[in-house]
Amino acid sequence: MAATYLDKILDRHRSMAAVDTRSLDALLDEAHQLPPTRGFADALRGSDALGVISEIKRRSPSKGDLNVGLDPAELAATYEAGGASCLSVLTDVEGFGGSVADLQTARAACSLPVLRKDFTVSELDVIDARLMGADCVLLIAAALDTAELTSFHRLATEIGLDVLVEIHDEAELEHALDADATLIGVNQRDLVTFQVDHERAVRMAGVIPDHAVKIAESGVRHAADARMLETAGYDAVLVGETLVTSGDPAAAIRELIG
Numbered sequence: 678m679a680a681t682y683l684d685k686i687l688d689r690h691r692s693m694a695a696v697d698t699r700s701l702d703a704l705l706d707e708a709h710q711l712p713p714t715r716g717f718a719d720a721l722r723g724s725d726a727l728g729v730i731s732e733i734k735r736r737s738p739s740k741g742d743l744n745v746g747l748d749p750a751e752l753a754a755t756y757e758a759g760g761a762s763c764l765s766v767l768t769d770v771e772g773f774g775g776s777v778a779d780l781q782t783a784r785a786a787c788s789l790p791v792l793r794k795d796f797t798v799s800e801l802d803v804i805d806a807r808l809m810g811a812d813c814v815l816l817i818a819a820a821l822d823t824a825e826l827t828s829f830h831r832l833a834t835e836i837g838l839d840v841l842v843e844i845h846d847e848a849e850l851e852h853a854l855d856a857d858a859t860l861i862g863v864n865q866r867d868l869v870t871f872q873v874d875h876e877r878a879v880r881m882a883g884v885i886p887d888h889a890v891k892i893a894e895s896g897v898r899h900a901a902d903a904r905m906l907e908t909a910g911y912d913a914v915l916v917g918e919t920l921v922t923s924g925d926p927a928a929a930i931r932e933l934i935g
């Protein structure tokens with residue numbers, strides 16, 4: 678079978694992790710001394726309205742260049758003004774044109790909690806997220822085995838990070854729940870075909886337990902998409918392309934909130 682885009686990007690991240698010889702204990706000590714995070718999950722739990730997690734993404738493997746020249750500080754402030762609940766910032770360099778600097782610049786320009794959007798494959802990656810200033814880390818169920826998902830989730834929680842576990846289907850949901858996930862994101866975009874499947878997202882909203890915060894990710898464009906997902910039971914949507922390509926991202930967010 679041909680290697681998928683996810684396989685390739687994970688291979689690259691796993692090769693980098695394999696040659697990372699930094700001391701886990703020293704970094705863990707550092708992480709334990711940081712001030713508290715901004716509370717990503719709390720920002721989503723606190724409101725009855727649909728939450729919007731607004732993403733900063735310069736390009737993507739599926740769409741190519743989206744907005745390579747974006748200003749992360751200006752966009753973060755605009756997202757906050759539009760009523761976003763949280764930020765998501767791509768830090769993967771090769772696939773998405775992101776960087777650690779993008780995350781730090783965006784976070785410094787607003788008071789919103791920030792998700793580090795990247796391909797976490799090691800304990801050092803988890804700790805790095807906290808050290809760079811993220812408030813939440815993404816763990817992709819399709820990229821990790823159950824033992825990794827569980828131990829990374831526990832480690833992240835221990836150092837004060839919230840954890841968004843990304844799933845696609847019922848089997849991945851089982852892994853997420855085994856790892857004690859409480860923030861669950863359903864990626865509407867299939868990682869192999871890149872097709873967006875709203876029906877699968879609606880189905881998954883019905884099987885995710887209600888104690889979890891339910892987030893629909895990818896391919897959210899119009900107010901009608903947001904209303905459909907909200908009606909299906911989602912607490913929040915995670916939106917990238919629509920916002921980074923919009924002439925008026927604050928208005929776009931207000932429309933999605935409804």
Ligand SMILES: O=P(O)(O)OC[C@@H](O)[C@@H](O)c1c[nH]c2ccccc12
Binds near residue numbers: 864895
């Ligand atoms: O730009 P969109 O279609 O609104 O999607 C945002 C977000 O869901 C997408 O960037 C994403 C979802 N899961 C990921 C995992 C890695 C990198 C990126 C992603």
